[in-house]
Amino acid sequence: MPSPTSLSSTKRLLHFFLLLLLVGSALARNRHVITFGSPGLAPVGLAWDPTAQHFLVGSRLRPAVSSVSDAGVVETLLSDPLLPPDSSAPALAVDNRRRRLLVAFARPASLAAYDLRSPRPHRRIFSSSLPDPAAVPGGIAMDSTTGDAFVTSATGNLIWKVDLDGNPTVFSKSPIYFPQESAGDEDRPEAATAEGGLGGVAHVSWGFLLAVQGSTGRVFKVDAEWGAARAVTDAGAKKGLATEAEGVAVRSDGGVVVAGGRAARWLTSQDGWAVAAVYDEAAVEEGRARAVAVREGRRVYLLVTPEEEEDGGNMGRGDDGGYEGKRNRIEEVEWRRESEEDMVWVLVLVGLGLAYFFYWRFQMGQLVTNMNKKRA
Structure with missing residues (x-):
């Protein structure tokens, strides 16, 4: 015994x-993938609401924002009737400290804030026209301490600042935002707008912004007080190495994720973001990465929609709209370096x-x- x-x-x-x-x-859990579709949604922009525990996406077809649950259930969070019906909501951000939703609209360009504590459709706090009504916003960054919002122009080379009361000003306008290959090109005056527009932008708690440039993939460090800018990576501007960048997000460990096109890049810096280096990359197997958000500190998610060429011009509406079974995804990024660790x-x-x-x-x-x- x-x-x-x-x-x-x-x-x-x-x-x-x-x-x-x-x-x-x-440690070996499966990658989290949310598949969703809704007629006429055409999702663009992505944010995570930590209090409500769901993702938020804007629409390229109407002035509306929808919530997407982990089960893929889509619900309209707000649809602003005071905006033209053909407006779009390309960028959004959650101010969780004040329970506000910030939405940048196009056609015409404006920034609006909504009270997430109010019943749906959420009460509008303010709506401010941006200085260039024809611009298309590329991204929104939030300074959670001051409540200031920073909005990039996807059709230009500048950043606006909108304070807590909704007053907009031109915050940063620098020649460095122009693509290197088009600077001084007198035969292509439209190059700066077509190729050099700014996409996503993120606020870093150390007092600066990180903004990305659409087609070149360059990342800029922008002083959050004065607006002075410098490039921290120029790899995307080199011929043959162009990497699209539509969104940027900051992890709780200080890493920064840039996403766009067919890939996401995890960037790190050892010198306060004077220079950035690629720590890891992850490919998008099917579709196109439109935006990126961080959930629970370190979990990175991409908004992936069908390629427009493959989608027949249907703006990624998915099989709920009857378009050959194509759907949108919010998928967790699986990093090779983290898997190895x-x-x-x-x-x-x-x-x-x-x-x-x-x-x-x-x-x-x-x-x-x-x-x-x-x-x-």
Whole structure:
């Protein structure tokens, strides 16, 4: 009959291996993918609402914002009747501290704030026309401390600032935003608008913004007080290496994710973002990455829609609109570097488990030997 000591050791060993299996399964969880569709939605822009626990997407076809649950259920969060019906909502951001939703509209260009504490459709706090009514907003960054919003122009080379009361000003307008290959090109005066418009923008708590340039993929560091800008990466501007960039988001560990086209890039910096380097890349297997958002600090999600060429010009409406079964996705990015780190932890845990097992076997062997000597 096994001794109480032997039973206790066996129980501890079983508990340890059960914990090992639970940790391993958590590290090896499947990538989270949300598939959704809604007639006429044409999703653009992506934000995560940590209080309501759902994603928010704008529409390229109407002045509306919808919520998307983890189960792919789409609900209209707001549809502003005071805007022209052909307006669009290309950029949005959640001010969770004040429970506001900021939406940048196009046709005409404006920024509006809505009270997320009010019943749906949410009450509008303010609506401010941007200085250039023909512009198309590219992204919104929020300074959670001051409540200031920064809006980029996807059809120009500037950033607007809108304060807590809704007063807009031109914040940053720099020649550095112009594509390097088109600077000084007198034969292509439209190049700066067509190729150099700014896309997504993110506010970093250290007092600056990071803005991305549409077709070149360049990233700019912009002083959040004075608007002075400098490029922190120019890899996208080199011929043959052009990388689209439609969105940018900041992780809780300080990493920055830039997404657009067929890929997402995880950038890091060792010198306060004077220079950025690519830490990892992840490809979009099918469709096009339109926007990026960070959920729960480090989990990165992309808004992926069908390619317009493949979509027949249907703006990514998905099979709910009857377009050959094509749907939109909000999918979690699976980073190779993080997968490797997770595998290292699993191997470490397995090694500890085996070491504990052999140590237990040795102790049990010693115990049996001692008991046999006493009996003898």
